[in-house]
Amino acid sequence: MSIFPELLPETTSGHSTAALGGQRFRSIDVCAGAGGLALGLEQAGFDPALLIDIREQPCETLRLNRPSWNVRCLDLLDFDPRDHHGLEDIDLLSAGLPRVQASAASNRSRGSSHELELLMATVKLAQSLRPRALLIDNVAELAVAGAYGGIREQIHDKLAQLGYRYKWFVLNAVDFQVPQDRKHGFLVALQGDLIDGFQVPSPSRQSPPTxxxxxxxxxxxxxxxxxxxxxxxxxxxxxxxxxxxxxxxxxxxxxxxxxxxxxxxxxxxxxxxxxxxxxxxxxxxxxxxxxxxxxxxxxxxxxxxxxxxxxxxxxxxxxxxxxANASPPPLAQAVGEAIVTALAST
Incomplete structure (x- = not known):
């Protein structure tokens, strides 16, 4: 275990940061990893009803930092929400998924890419849970590159059938006070007209530290x-x-x-x-x-x-x-706050 003793506490991870108007929302986080996405979303106003990851070390990381979180170590491909209680009325399904490679995008017919399977399993999970919002974090190219157009089309078809509208976009963590040039591609989908209240986060007015x-x-x-x-x-x-x-x-x-x-x-x-x-x-x-x-x-x-x-x-x-594979928490918080604004608009 590392407790990072040589770093000063320049930021705080307080558990109960108030969301817009003091309202808190319920989420499920899959492929949770070290908790970067979940931590940023917690700061934005989301309390996870469940977090899952396939590896023991990330699961232990989550438990060390948030003993009250419901963490399960299992494969997303084997996850059946019917086996777990308390997953009703979920506001957000979030997923910081392993990077989908362009080779998988250009060879959809094989369907053998594990990363692509996890991506589609997340969309399928939205069908089961029907959260008010869906957040997927992946490579920037997934959101914009032509090579990934076929995957985006598959996702669009499924989300449209479920009554979601969505936005793809790319953000650079450096624009949100993270001292690193790091681009992430995001999909945010919301039920019905909720998407009209969602605005892609704007860069911070402050320069990041070197x-x-x-x-x-x-x-x-x-x-x-x-x-x-x-x-x-x-x-x-x-x-x-x-x-x-x-x-x-x-x-x-x-x-x-x-x-x-x-x-x-x-x-x-x-x-x-x-x-x-x-x-x-x-x-x-x-x-x-x-x-x-x-x-x-x-x-x-x-x-x-x-x-x-x-x-x-x-x-x-x-x-x-x-x-290294985590979502930077400040970037996740910015996207989470934008989702909170949309959810709170109804």
């Missing part, structure tokens, strides 16, 4: 003398944090292109550190990886917009996978 600003306190927490110097170099937001596969490989910050982007701000993207630099760490990026420091999982969580007190269960690689 990578250096976001991580300076943690970099200096063990006495590293060059922390401020590094922070001045890291004067831009972070590159997109890449989660990688659960099935293979250790924790690192992504493919070759991502590693080059991290190297430009003096960070070794080829691994994830166990702790931040100490007082004797010699930082010299001209030496290559040996002269650069790696980020910790806690620091990656900060770049994802998680509050410092959020716990993450498992060993280092499992913790990193959870954090």
């Amino acid at each position: 990578t250096g600003e976001a991580l300076l306190a943690s970099m200096a927490s063990r006495g590293w003398a060059h922390a401020a110097e590094w922070a001045r170099l890291a004067d831009k937001v972070a590159p997109t944090v890449v989660g990688g596969s659960w099935e293979r490989g250790g924790a690192d910050l992504g493919p070759t292109g991502s590693k080059r982007a991290w190297a430009r701000i003096g960070v070794d993207g080829g691994t994830v550190a166990d702790e931040v630099p100490g007082p004797d760490f010699s930082w010299d990026p001209s030496l290559g990886r040996s002269g650069m420091m790696a980020l910790t999982t806690a620091q990656v969580a900060r770049l994802q917009g998680f509050p410092a007190e959020w716990l993450v269960a498992g060993r280092k690689t499992a913790r990193y996978r959870q954090v």
Whole structure:
């Protein structure tokens, strides 16, 4: 378990943030992961009646942070809401789904992509639960790219049959105070005319912190003398944090292109550190990886917009996978607040 001790509590995850007019709404969150989507939605005004994920480590993460949440570790493809009590009158079904790849989109006839199966299973679940709203978070391309047009058409047909109207859109987390260039594609569907009250969130008027600003306190927490110097170099937001596969490989910050982007701000993207630099760490990026420091999982969580007190269960690689694949909570909160406005308009 990681408790992120080297990060200061710059944000708060308070359980009971009031929604519009003090009203709270009920939700179900599937493929919940580390809880980024659920946490942001909680801040927006949603209390989950149920959260599910297939992996034990994310389920433990959710339980550690919110012992009162009803967390079930099971495969979405095997989930039957009739086996669970208290799932009536759900306001929102939310899903931060594994990334649907373009290869699955262009070869619909096979229907063998697990990620695509999860996407369609979520839409099917909306048919069973009939929530007032549906939120799906995935790759930006799913919302706009021509290669995914066939999938969007399938979803449109099903939602139209169920009486939902919807919007696809792309948001960048950097526009919502997250110190990272990270685009997400969203589908928001609402029953009937509720969609008329939904407005895609507008970017924050404030600039996000740079990578250096976001991580300076943690970099200096063990006495590293060059922390401020590094922070001045890291004067831009972070590159997109890449989660990688659960099935293979250790924790690192992504493919070759991502590693080059991290190297430009003096960070070794080829691994994830166990702790931040100490007082004797010699930082010299001209030496290559040996002269650069790696980020910790806690620091990656900060770049994802998680509050410092959020716990993450498992060993280092499992913790990193959870954090890196998560929906940034501030981005989820912005979308959640827009949904709350639409739901509260009736």
